[in-house]
Amino acid sequence: MAKNVSSKRKYVAKSIPNEQILTVLCRLDVPAKAAAAKKGKYEKFAAKTNKIKAAPVVESEEDEEMNESEDEVNGIDEEEVDEEEEEEEEDDDDNYDDDTEPKGFSDSNKSWLKPKKQAGSEEDEDGDSDDETEFEKKAKRSAAKERREAQEAEEEMQLNLANQGKYELPDEDEEDGEDENDASAVYQRIKDVIEVLSHFKERREAHRSRSEYIDQLTSDLASYFGYNRDLMVMFMQMFSPAETLEFIEANEQPRPLVIRANTLKTRRRDLAQALIQRGVNLDPLAKWSKVGLKIYDSPVPIGATPEYLAGHYMLQSASSFGPVLALAPEANERVLDMCCAPGGKTTYIAQLMRNSGTLIANDLKKQRLKATVANLHRLGVKNCAVANYDGRKLPSLFTGFDRVLLDAPCTGMGVIARDPSIKTQKTEKDVFRLSHLQKELILAAIDAVDAKSASGGIIVYSTCSVMVEENEAVVEYALKKRAVKLIDTGLDHGKPGFTRYQQLRFHPSMTLTRRFYPHVHNMDGFYVAKFKKYANTRPDDDDKDEDEDEKDSDNESKILSKRERRKLEKQNKKASDDVEASVQVDDSDNEAPKSDDDNEEVEDAEEEDNEEQEEYEEEVAAEEDDEKESEAEEESEEESEEEIQPVKKSTKHQSKAKSSSKPQVKSTPKLKVSGKNHAPGKGNPPGKPSKENSKPKAKRFMDNKFAQARLKKKQSKK
Numbered sequence: 087m088a089k090n091v092s093s094k095r096k097y098v099a100k101s102i103p104n105e106q107i108l109t110v111l112c113r114l115d116v117p118a119k120a121a122a123a124k125k126g127k128y129e130k131f132a133a134k135t136n137k138i139k140a141a142p143v144v145e146s147e148e149d150e151e152m153n154e155s156e157d158e159v160n161g162i163d164e165e166e167v168d169e170e171e172e173e174e175e176e177d178d179d180d181n182y183d184d185d186t187e188p189k190g191f192s193d194s195n196k197s198w199l200k201p202k203k204q205a206g207s208e209e210d211e212d213g214d215s216d217d218e219t220e221f222e223k224k225a226k227r228s229a230a231k232e233r234r235e236a237q238e239a240e241e242e243m244q245l246n247l248a249n250q251g252k253y254e255l256p257d258e259d260e261e262d263g264e265d266e267n268d269a270s271a272v273y274q275r276i277k278d279v280i281e282v283l284s285h286f287k288e289r290r291e292a293h294r295s296r297s298e299y300i301d302q303l304t305s306d307l308a309s310y311f312g313y314n315r316d317l318m319v320m321f322m323q324m325f326s327p328a329e330t331l332e333f334i335e336a337n338e339q340p341r342p343l344v345i346r347a348n349t350l351k352t353r354r355r356d357l358a359q360a361l362i363q364r365g366v367n368l369d370p371l372a373k374w375s376k377v378g379l380k381i382y383d384s385p386v387p388i389g390a391t392p393e394y395l396a397g398h399y400m401l402q403s404a405s406s407f408g409p410v411l412a413l414a415p416e417a418n419e420r421v422l423d424m425c426c427a428p429g430g431k432t433t434y435i436a437q438l439m440r441n442s443g444t445l446i447a448n449d450l451k452k453q454r455l456k457a458t459v460a461n462l463h464r465l466g467v468k469n470c471a472v473a474n475y476d477g478r479k480l481p482s483l484f485t486g487f488d489r490v491l492l493d494a495p496c497t498g499m500g501v502i503a504r505d506p507s508i509k510t511q512k513t514e515k516d517v518f519r520l521s522h523l524q525k526e527l528i529l530a531a532i533d534a535v536d537a538k539s540a541s542g543g544i545i546v547y548s549t550c551s552v553m554v555e556e557n558e559a560v561v562e563y564a565l566k567k568r569a570v571k572l573i574d575t576g577l578d579h580g581k582p583g584f585t586r587y588q589q590l591r592f593h594p595s596m597t598l599t600r601r602f603y604p605h606v607h608n609m610d611g612f613y614v615a616k617f618k619k620y621a622n623t624r625p626d627d628d629d630k631d632e633d634e635d636e637k638d639s640d641n642e643s644k645i646l647s648k649r650e651r652r653k654l655e656k657q658n659k660k661a662s663d664d665v666e667a668s669v670q671v672d673d674s675d676n677e678a679p680k681s682d683d684d685n686e687e688v689e690d691a692e693e694e695d696n697e698e699q700e701e702y703e704e705e706v707a708a709e710e711d712d713e714k715e716s717e718a719e720e721e722s723e724e725e726s727e728e729e730i731q732p733v734k735k736s737t738k739h740q741s742k743a744k745s746s747s748k749p750q751v752k753s754t755p756k757l758k759v760s761g762k763n764h765a766p767g768k769g770n771p772p773g774k775p776s777k778e779n780s781k782p783k784a785k786r787f788m789d790n791k792f793a794q795a796r797l798k799k800k801q802s803k804k
């Protein structure tokens with residue numbers, strides 16, 4: 087942790103204007119003496135680093151102006167907090183049931199949460215507002231000057247280019263003789279080659295192809311930044327050469343340390359005040375979060391303060407707020423966090439549910455669940471049960487959720503700044519292996535949700551990877567296999583998901599998903615997609631199941647008749663058309679740069695999917711025949727009939743009770759009997775019914791421990 091803090095200090099020295107540090111002190115009313123002492127400290131610090139100029143203490147509004155420009159530098163588009171948001175903030179804080187105003191914190195010193203005027207609302211035609219202070223006017227003038235200078239520099243560069251000669255790539259001998267330690271020469275070549283690629287006609291050598299330059303750049307980037315070449319090739323396919331460099335360089339920067347105030351126990355403003363008094367420099371995270379705080383600098387370890395130990399906050403990266411905000415869980419709902427450990431998002435979900443309803447936190451790895459349990463206790467979460475299952479099997483145990491979060495296991499290609507081992511350890515093979523697992527998990531997540539939920543029917547899929555195979559490809563697969571459509575994530579930042587990537591084409595509604603990049607949003611790279619499930623049926627199945635019980639059961643996936651399937655396809659198409667009409671598809675935005683190389687693995691994966699589908703159809707036909715035969719045999723066995731009766735009755739009773747129950751009255755998710763759902767699992771690829779499901783009903787019944795127990799009880803009563 088000490089190491090962490092010192093690296094954060096470095097971060098402050100690099101990017102935080104001194105004015106802003108002082109702002110924090112002013113805004114939160116640190117006693118004058120302490121503020122003066124801190125001012126001295128930071129002036130000395132500034133003088134030492136030579137990066138921060140000493141500045142006079144400025145008024146709070148000016149501080150906010152400085153804040154904004156810093157956020158612009160950081161790539162976060164932080165506009166002013168409006169009135170509405172202030173009200174929401176109050177609402178949010180009301181979660182914490184304490185009406186007493188904290189000491190030393192009043193309306194006059196909460197200016198960092200105070201609404202400011204809408205940009206441009208009272209401005210003169212020339213953009214100057216009468217109410218603007220001299221400082222604001224000055225800031226505007228200098229911004230305009232900077233823009234002019236940047237434009238002139240660009241024009242000059244274009245002129246130089248026209249006069250420049252060709253760039254010569256080193257030949258093999260030259261490269262062999264290159265001093266390996268001459269990193270600066272490699273870096274210069276990276277810059278040069280990117281330059282050539284962006285003005286290829288003028289700067290290329292006549293006998294060199296574009297791919298030779300790309301090759302050279304890929305090797306240089308990999309060796310200079312310490313990546314395996316495999317990964318660098320993938321990034322070069324995803325971004326333009328210049329953007330690849332930006333992405334890679336952003337992965338070298340430490341991300342700001344962020345905490346989330348736990349409103350089950352405190353309010354953000356109280357927490358901020360307590361930490362400020364411990365000498366912590368902080369700011370609100372961004373306008374889109376009501377509970378996040380950005381920590382610039384702390385003299386105490388942030389993971390060991392009394393406030394931390396009392397569960398007043400959770401250390402959580404800015405990127406992990408997004409999936410939970412998109413999930414938007416409500417009080418009294420039934421929510422599943424399918425891959426929860428160590429529980430960062432689970433505790434946030436519980437917070438938004440105001441500790442009510444039922445939250446199931448599941449993870450495959452028992453060891454990782456220990457940390458989850460510890461976090462749940464520390465943060466005072468009381469509405470959560472922890473489960474340890476393979477997520478792919480969950481729908482055979484729990485169904486009927488209002489919302490499911492699938493924060494899927496992934497390669498972590500968005501969090502390289504946090505885990506540099508990814509640079510050398512992950513390969514293309516990992517991407518495809520995980521993509522397969524993610525596809526299985528997403529179907530299970532959808533199957534666990536009740537499309538008829540009054541308030542939800544929502545599934546959020548997220549990864550901390552930027553790879554298309556782990557994101558859009560998985561979402562596309564889910565759109566094809568289940569009755570779901572994409573809806574707006576509600577996240578106003580982030581870039582739209584791709585509708586095209588190399589030779590792949592995705593559904594136009596993919597623009598509703600969101601991509602986040604370290605070099606654009608100054609946070610970990612991640613991806614969020616939000617689905618609405620519109621039917622508890624599957625568009626990929628083509629058979630009719632005439633079992634009355636299954637028809638009555640709202641929460642079970644059913645096999646469709648051809649007519650139903652056509653109806654679903656129509657619904658699907660309508661949903662797509664609606665989205666197409668509402669979404670402006672700007673291909674330039676959503677189209678990833680194309681590469682000449684064919685992505686054979688993607689084709690293979692698709693081929694595999696098709697083969698799976700064909701195999702599945704054949705298997706289903708064969709299983710249907712078997713089942714008919716077995717059922718005929720069973721009918722002649724009176725004993726079996728007797729056994730089946732109680733189950734039929736109880737299933738019917740359960741499902742009727744479920745469909746008639748009021749949505750407000752939520753119960754713990756029903757523990758489903760095994761074999762009822764066609765849960766995807768190992769050796770049971772997505773879309774295929776499990777072997778158990780194809781067993782005759784009597785056998786299924788006898789395999790069912792719960793039914794057996796019920797039968798025994800009945801017999802003993804007799």
Ligand SMILES: C[S@@+](CC[C@H](N)C(=O)[O-])C[C@H]1O[C@@H](n2cnc3c(N)ncnc32)[C@H](O)[C@@H]1O
Pocket residue numbers: 406424425426427428429430431432448449450451454475476477478493494495496
């Ligand atoms: C990205 S992490 C989850 C982070 C967590 N949501 C949070 O915010 O703290 C992915 C998790 O998926 C779990 N996992 C991997 N395979 C799984 C599976 N088949 N079923 C359930 N969980 C799985 C891993 O153990 C890991 O904890």
